[in-house]
Amino acid sequence: MSGYVRDMALQAREAQAAIAVLHPDERRALIGRMGDEIGRGTATILQANTQDIARAREAGIGTAMLDRLLLDEPRLLAIADALREIAAQPDPLGEVTRRETRPNGIVIERQRVPLGLIAMIYEARPNVTADAAALCLKAGNAVLLRGGSEARNSNAAIAECLHAALRAQELPEAAVSLVADPAREHVLELLQLSDLVDLAIPRGGESLIRFVAEHARVPVIKHYKGVCHLYVDAAADVERALDLLVDGKASRPGVCNAVETLLVHRDIAARFLPRALSLLARNGVETRGCDRTRLQSAYAGVEVKPADEADFDAEYLDLIIAARVVDSLDDALAHIARHGSDHTEVIATEDGAAAEAFVRGTRSSAVMVNASSRFNDGGELGLGAEIGISTTRLHAYGPMGAESLTIERFVVRGEGQVRHPGSRLRT
Numbered sequence: 489m490s491g492y493v494r495d496m497a498l499q500a501r502e503a504q505a506a507i508a509v510l511h512p513d514e515r516r517a518l519i520g521r522m523g524d525e526i527g528r529g530t531a532t533i534l535q536a537n538t539q540d541i542a543r544a545r546e547a548g549i550g551t552a553m554l555d556r557l558l559l560d561e562p563r564l565l566a567i568a569d570a571l572r573e574i575a576a577q578p579d580p581l582g583e584v585t586r587r588e589t590r591p592n593g594i595v596i597e598r599q600r601v602p603l604g605l606i607a608m609i610y611e612a613r614p615n616v617t618a619d620a621a622a623l624c625l626k627a628g629n630a631v632l633l634r635g636g637s638e639a640r641n642s643n644a645a646i647a648e649c650l651h652a653a654l655r656a657q658e659l660p661e662a663a664v665s666l667v668a669d670p671a672r673e674h675v676l677e678l679l680q681l682s683d684l685v686d687l688a689i690p691r692g693g694e695s696l697i698r699f700v701a702e703h704a705r706v707p708v709i710k711h712y713k714g715v716c717h718l719y720v721d722a723a724a725d726v727e728r729a730l731d732l733l734v735d736g737k738a739s740r741p742g743v744c745n746a747v748e749t750l751l752v753h754r755d756i757a758a759r760f761l762p763r764a765l766s767l768l769a770r771n772g773v774e775t776r777g778c779d780r781t782r783l784q785s786a787y788a789g790v791e792v793k794p795a796d797e798a799d800f801d802a803e804y805l806d807l808i809i810a811a812r813v814v815d816s817l818d819d820a821l822a823h824i825a826r827h828g829s830d831h832t833e834v835i836a837t838e839d840g841a842a843a844e845a846f847v848r849g850t851r852s853s854a855v856m857v858n859a860s861s862r863f864n865d866g867g868e869l870g871l872g873a874e875i876g877i878s879t880t881r882l883h884a885y886g887p888m889g890a891e892s893l894t895i896e897r898f899v900v901r902g903e904g905q906v907r908h909p910g911s912r913l914r915t
Contacts (some may be wrong), residue, residue, distance in 0.1 A: 492674060492677070493632075493667060493674050493681070494677065494681060494684070496632065497632060497665075499665065500630040500631070500632055500662045500663065501604070502660070502662070502667045503581055503660035503662040504602070504604060504663065506659055506660055506663065507602075507625055507629070507659070508602050508628040510628075514657070515628070516575045518575075518625060518654070518657050518659065520572055520575040520576075521653040522621070522653040523567075523568040523569070523570075523571035523572040523622075524568070524815045525649035526564060526568045526649045527565075527568045529645065529646075529649040529652075530561065532645050533642065533646055533649070533827070534561070535645075536641035536642050536644065536645040537558070537589070537642040537645075540557060540642050541557060544638050545675045547882050552742030553638070553742070555742045556742060557612045557614070557639055558583065559614060563847050567615050567619070567646075568617075570867055570872055571619075571622045571873075571875070574622045574623060574626050575622070576627070577626070577871075577872055577874075577889075577890065580626070581600055581893050581894065582599060582600065584597045585599070585896060592904060592905050594901065597901070598897070598898060598899075600697035600894040600895070601894060601896075601897050602627055602628035602629045602894060603629055603687055603893055603895055604629060604630075604687075605629065605631070605632065605685050605686050606620075606624050606631045606686065606690070607631075607632045607634070607678050607687070607706070608631055608633050608687060608688075608689050608875065609678070609689070609692075610633075610635055610690070610691040610693070611636035611692030611693060612636055612639055614635070614639045614643050615641045616633075616635070616875075617642075617646040617647055618632060618650065618652075619874065620876065621633070621650050621664045622697070623863065623872075623875045623888075623893055624893055625663065625664070625873070626659045627890045627891070627894045628894075629686075629893055631663070631665070633676060633790075634667040637670035638672060641666065643807065644666065644668060647666040668823040670891075675700075675703075679700060679703050679704040679705060681705075685706045686706070687709065688709075689875055689888075690708065690711075691875075693713070697711065698712070707883075709878045711879045713744070713745030713829050714745055714829060714877075715749065715801065715802070715803050715827060716736070716745060716746065716749070716831050716832040716834070717747055717748070717820075717823075717832075718736055718747045718749070718835075719751040719814075719817075719846065720751065720752045720756060720836045721756070721817060721835055721836060722753040722754075722755040722837075722839075723838045724756060724760070724836040725838055725840035726763070728758050728836060728858060729760060730760075730763060730764060732859070732860050732861075733750060734767060734771060735860045736861040736862060737769060737771075737809050738771040738772070738773055740862070741773075741806055741807050741808075741860060743805075743862075744805075744877065745861050745862050745864045745865060746805070746862070747809065747834070748802065748804055748809065748810065749811070749812070750809055750810070751812055751823060751824075752814070753815075753816070753820070754780070757781075757813045758784065758787075759786075761813070762784055762788040763788070765781075765785050765788040765790050766789065768809065769790040771807070773807045773808065773809055774807060775790070775792045775808075775810075776792070776808065776811070777795050777811040778813060780812075781795075781811040782794065784813075795810050795812070796802055797799035798880065799826050800823070803829070807835070817845060817849075820846075821846070828852060829879060831854055831877065832861045833854075833861075834860070835855075837857075837879050843858075844858045853885050854886050854887075864877065865887060871887055871888075871890070872889060872890075874887040884896075
């Protein structure tokens with residue numbers, strides 16, 4: 489190994505101690521200043537992003553990744569606002585989540601403390617550079633950022649804004665360290681640093697996440713893909729269900745919380761599907777359906793391609809959706825259990841009992857009742873931003889905000905209690 493990343497991790501580990509001991513107001517001011525610096529650096533960041541976009545187009549990068557890579561003034565404004573929202577949130581460090589007094593008088597507390605050094609490995613999304621840094625710092629951690637080569641100019645420009653805020657508060661820049669060299673050997677080196685890195689979070693395509701999970705010697709939070717379902721129940725309000733479908737599939741198809749599969753109860757299929765298929769087509773969405781779905785397409789006057797089982801496993805990240813008519817809510821749940829990825833499931837129904845059965849019957853990180861799948865997002869769920877959406881049932885599940893980047897420890901307060909009274913050694 490070159491030692492390049494190890495040296496960076498050592499410096500970041502030392503810097504983390506300085507972040508962890510800051511007063512909450514100081515961390516709040518730091519993250520707010522980072523948002524301000526991104527606002528001031530808008531022109532520089534957009535110029536860097538233009539270079540990345542041009543290079544990505546020359547390389548033939550697909551539409552979904554280009555959309556994730558693209559920055560414009562509204563998106564940069566949203567990034568800066570997200571940092572300010574994170575800054576304003578309650579500080580998670582030192583929070584006592586549970587306290588009890590034992591019969592012997594000792595007081596036992598569960599207290600939130602930082603994880604330590606977080607490694608963030610991601611593709612195409614320059615906003616992650618800012619979001620991950622702010623969330624890690626809010627929780628008293630340092631972060632090692634390794635973005636994809638396709639966003640290297642954008643990531644560097646954003647990182648410089650974050651470093652400017654650290655310098656202004658006389659804090660070590662190493663608390664937010666960007667691995668600028670795109671060589672894959674540095675990712676491998678990073679994943680072996682079990683003595684320095686406390687957690688690795690990959691964010692990107694399924695191949696990246698599997699690569700990280702297979703090569704890491706450090707703990708990994710995984711999110712392989714988002715195969716999200718909308719189930720339209722027999723008792724659904726058709727107009728409401730249509731809104732959920734279009735927003736979930738067509739508003740931004742290249743994101744992990746977009747709907748990829750539509751399930752429709754047979755009792756409402758004749759009323760819902762012709763309108764749904766027509767509406768999807770008008771929004772440029774290609775539908776791949778089961779035989780019963782294709783039968784309804786004749787009434788919509790649109791073509792529906794035949795779907796096979798692989799279509800129901802697919803995360804399209806594009807204007808494509810798979811559709812199936814099911815005989816019951818139980819059949820919908822069985823389909824989700826077989827094809828889902830534990831990300832987001834949606835039910836459209838006016839039947840409260842059906843809604844609760846759906847909530848109980850799914851195990852995904854977020855379940856929506858008459859609400860769009862697009863709300864499974866840290867900002868929309870009140871976290872300010874997210875460092876990722878965990879579909880790993882360990883430590884954190886669903887969108888991860890600052891609180892998910894802490895761990896609880898025990899603090900025991902006593903007045904001289906000993907476990908074995910009278911056992912003091914005599915000389």
